[in-house]
Each structure stands twice: as C-alpha cells, then as structure tokens.
Amino acid sequence: MKAQPQGQGRPLIFGEVLFDTFPDGARVLGGAPFNVAWHLQGFGEAPLFVSAVGADRQGEEVLDLMRAWGLDTRGVQVHEAHPTGKVAVTLRDGQPSYDIVSHQAYDYISLSGVEEAIRGVRVSLLYHGSLAVRHDTSRQTLARLRAQLAIPRCVDVNLRAPWWRRETVLDDVAGAYCVKLNDGELMELTAPGEGAEDDLRAAAAALLEQSGMQVLIVTRGEQGAMVLTADETLRGDPVVVEEVVDTVGAGDAFSAVVLLGMQRGWEWPDILRRALAFAARICRVRGATLEDRGLYTAFLEAWTEDGRGRGR
Template sequence: MPTFDVSSVGFAVLDILGRPVTGIPEGGRADFIDEIRMTVAGTAGATGMDCAILGLKTRMVTTVGTDELGDFLVSKMQGYGMDTAMVGRDGTVQTSATILPVRPNGERPALHVPGTAATFDIAPADYEAALDAGIVHIGGTGLLKSFDGAPTLAFIKAAKDAGRITTFDLIQATPETTALVEPLLPYIDYFIPSIEEAQEMSGLAEAADIAQWFQAKGVKNTILTMGGEGVYVLPAEGDAFTLPAHDIDVVDTTGCGDSFSAGIIVGLVKGWPLKDCARFASAVAARVAMGLGSDGKLTSFDETVETMNTLPLKG
C-alpha cells in the first residue's frame, strides 16, 4: 500500500505578491499598498501545499535552487507537513520565482524567472519513490523544459503501470502545448485545465465540445474550471454537469486553479462521487480567492466543508 495520499510532481515556484496594485510608480517613486506575502506556488507546489493543509499525507517532487528562495520553499513545505525527501536542489540556476502585482479586482500580471522549473526531471531510478502515493498529480507541463515531452510520458506510463490514479494540470497553455500533452491524454484519469487553456489547446470555444475533444483523445474525466462561471465536468461514466462558483468578494485569483485540483484530489482520496469532489473543490478555490496567495484563506478541511455547505452560490 502506498505511503502517501498524493505525490505532487512538477512545477513549484516562490511567489512574491502585493496588493492592491493599480500601476507601477514613475521613476524611483514609491506607492503604499496593503499587503505583501511570499508563498509556495505553482501547478504542483500550490496543489501539494493545499492538499497538505486539507489533511492529506503529501509528498512533493520538484527541484529548487540552493539559494535562499529554495530554502524558503523547502521550509514552508515542511511547515505544512509536506514530505520534501524528493525536493531536489540545483545550484546551477536560481529557484523559480514570480513577482505578482495583484490588481484591485484580483487579476495578477506576472514577472517570472523560470529557474529550476526548467531543470526539473525525475530519473527512472527514482520513479518508485515518486510514485509512492495513491494519487499522482502532475502539474506544470509547458514550463518544465527538461521534463516535458518523453520524460513526462515515461513517468505517467509508470504511474499507470503501478496502478496509480493520475491527475493533471498545466500552466499558460498555448496551441504548441498540445503537442506535449496529447501523448499523455490516454494516461490521465482527471484532467483539470482552465477553460482558457483548454480552448487554446483544442481550438474550440464551448466547454461541452472541448471536454468531448479531450475524452476522444483518451482522457477519462475532463474537469474545466471557468473562474466566476463555475466548473464543467464530463465524467468517464454518466452525464456531464456544471456547478456554479461561490458568490465571494475576490481578493486574488492566484492559485485558484491549483487549489481546485487539490480539492478534487482530497475528494478522490475520501472516495466521494465526482460531483461532490467538484463541489468541495469549488469551496477550496473560493477560500483561496478570498485571500492573498496560493493558500489565501484556506486553513483546514473542516472549515472548507462548512464553506461548501454555507457559502452562497452565484445565481
């Protein structure tokens, strides 16, 4: 039996966030803002962190630098109870990092250094340890220069050969990303992109058409996150369904998709039906959007269940 509930594999980044930012000051002048934070982030990093906050036994599989940014990420991961035995350290480049000036409406343009995201890889000799979890989440395809393509395909095949459930998300997809992701699709049990990413990859506009496009290429369950419009789900079995988003005042949308993935994973670990997983994931994302950073106001499983059952939904 696997040691961990989830192994979160791929893109981890240090986010430095400030809000609210309405513009960059002229010359060398300064503006005053309300809040600045540093957080664990990334399509694997934030998802793993949120899984840990929600009570899952979580292994992180990524690479950070030997710099102070990497020290911060490892320390924070360990503080959340995440296992970091498979967090590699690379002294040839800096830790992947992003500066995010968050606008008053929650949007966040980004200034990004790829750093260790581009050097992350998993040697076949390390597959057994990286796959020592009931669910294997792969996040960050498109930014993982050394791991994208054939290495990811070999790893996800190994995950399925080991009998693992696979979840998958990517970041900033373009039509070119399709070439990287398409060979992986038959090995993905739960594909959780944003609607914008899915549109870019498929060339289609409507959620129903997009979901069918991915499932025709082998994905078992397609889950499209649509921000304030909620979520569209096409299960492997049964009818498609939509769920509305919660009605909240958005502070910051950073990490909302990553946290939604964490909510799906938590529900799967608990054996819930997919619709209940999606309801819970929506509540996780809502709690993250109510605060700054990839954890936002996410504090515990019980509080998130209360949010799911009491926070109003959009009409």
C-alpha cells in the same frame, strides 16, 4: 458516479515551486503543484511533493516553509547550477505581465532523485501540470515516472506563453484518468469559438473522446465548472464571494479538493460542489495558500456532516 482511486497511498505531486517577484521587492511563494500539495497537507493527506530548488536563500526558504507546514521534503532536489524558480511580475498600463524565467531548478528534476525519494513509499495517484515539463530534463523524468508507476494520473493544464505547444499538451493529457483546465484553455486546445456553453460542451466532449481520459473538468470562473465523463455531464454552480481579495490560486485550491475527493472516494457531484466552495474561500485571502489549519479542519468537518446527511 464515484471518483477513483480511493486513497490506497499518498498523492505524488510533481512540478514547479517558484516565487512571484514584484517591482517593489515583494515576493509570493507559489507554483500550481506546490499550492496543491500545500492544501492536501492541510487536509491531512500527506502528499509527496516532487520538485527542485536552487542552493540559494530562496530554496532554503521553500524548504523551511514546507517543514513548518509538515510537508515531506524528501522529494525536493537541491541544485547548485540552477536557481529556485522565479516569475517576474511587471505592471504595464496598470495590467500585470508575467515573465516565467527559464532554466530554473524545477526544469531539471532528475529521475534518480525522484526514484530515491519514492523508494518504499506507496503512492495512490500522480498529479502534474504542464509548465514543469517545458524543458527536456523534467519532461523525460516525468515520462519515465509515468511508465514506472501503474497509478491513475491527473493533469492540470496551465497554458503559459511561450511555454506550451498544442501537440505537446495533447500528448500530456492523453490517457490520463482526470484532466482539469479552464474554458479558455479548452478552446485554445480544440477549436476557436465564442465560448458559449454549446461550444464548450462540444469541445469538451471531443477532447474527452480523442484523448482517452476518463474525466474532464472545465472551470468557468464566475460561471462555475463542469465535469464530463463518457456517460454524463455535471454542472456546478459558482459560489458567490462577497469580498474578493484576489483570485490567485483559486484553480489550485479547486484541484486540491478534486484530488482529496479521489483519495476519499467521494461522488463526483460532491467533489464538484466542494471544490467550488473551497476555491471561493481562497478568493477571500491574499495569495494562493493558507496557514490556518483550523480552516481546513472546518471544511472537512462540514463535508463529513454533509456526507452523513446524504448517506455518503
């Protein structure tokens, strides 16, 4: 089973870029779409990242880091009235709590700015999450963009309280080519259950059929992941990580390799195995992104050799 499409253009990545801020003053740059775009650039896919930052020091830092990595910044709007995205992380009884601050720049991505950014750019697929469309402006922009672009759409579900409603998320995933979510999110969107594999498989099959998507990916943490289509179910075994530094961004790393595989027309069993391997590697470093270009090259070379050995 081969993924579609096969790379006729650049991936269009739509959504948030933000800083996680901590009580000690530390900041970590992220946002699922930003992380995905970062990895795709590392793999040489030249994505077009569409977002917004504030006219502030943090926004300029985002743009500087993008330029240094080689990411195209034309799709990042700069807003005077709204600040660069922020998530305030606090510790309560040793457990982290997240306040995803509202009315940030990425909540106000304008259609006119996006249309200007993509003019003359051939795009192959549209990727977006669910957080960046929590407010009307960005939601309406994405809706218009979906209507204008006749390209496959990939949705990365991120259920972040209080910024989601079941009916809205189900509307977002309807008709998508590919949807990725974790096992907990799957059960929240479908029906309560114990999380046993039979429950997950039934819930996934129901969501796949009801939403009209072609491919559903369910990540399961230490239990690996599943890929479902109307015809088959694939299971990927987890990659053992001996020294886990943190798991921040592992899901975004997984998503990036899924998009990479779609761009390059890989078979789904290969996509699943390679996505799990790259996600495991991200767990060995602090944060959600890497600045080691050699690591991306090493993965690509290994996957190329793997494909040759398997006749792909």
